[in-house]
Amino acid sequence: EAGVAQSPRYKIIEKRQSVAFWCNPISGHATLYWYQQILGQGPKLLIQFQNNGVVDDSQLPKDRFSAERLKGVDSTLKIQPAKLEDSAVYLCASRPTPKGMNTEAFFGQGTRLTVV
């Protein structure tokens, strides 16, 4: 079974530029998460999708961050404009069962963003 795919692996941009990250979850997984992980900290949930609907985006800075999950499969996370404090690893994860909890989340390898 293929894992969660993320691209790019690394990205360096200047502040005020825009950037987009892409995630392809494991086939059939209904739940998709985006996390921001600042160096030395635990992952912080930005947004949770169930199929193509948003379940939780309470910690997403909506003035600059946006995310979508078209057709309930792939997802993109965009930052516009980027700030220095957005430098972090952005992790995507997916989970198979929308209602049951007896399922783990599977993670991609993340995208390391550096804003200079």
Place this chain on the structure above:
Amino acid sequence: AQTVTQSQPEMSVQEAETVTLSCTYDTSENNYYLFWYKQPPSRQMILVIRQEAYKQQNATENRFSVNFQKAAKSFSLKISDSQLGDTAMYFCAFMKPGGKLIFGQGTELSVKP
């Protein structure tokens, strides 16, 4: 709101010895899941072990076991016979109904030869 606290930023252990990582959480939910994830330098999060809140029996996976104290809201991870490959960041995570998955700050574990 749910919170997960890991009070040990760094731990070290000698190879072949046993180490325990601590985790506490706060929730008003009665039904939930707890997880320990491992994150090596490659950044890939890997599930180590999971515990269902309604099960009193502590989960065990080979050298990894947990001590789940529901009343105390405590969920520690014990690694027996530590190996060099266990060196990584370890994150405690909580999942409530609806699937919101929340992580602690992490504990950096170093296994020394």
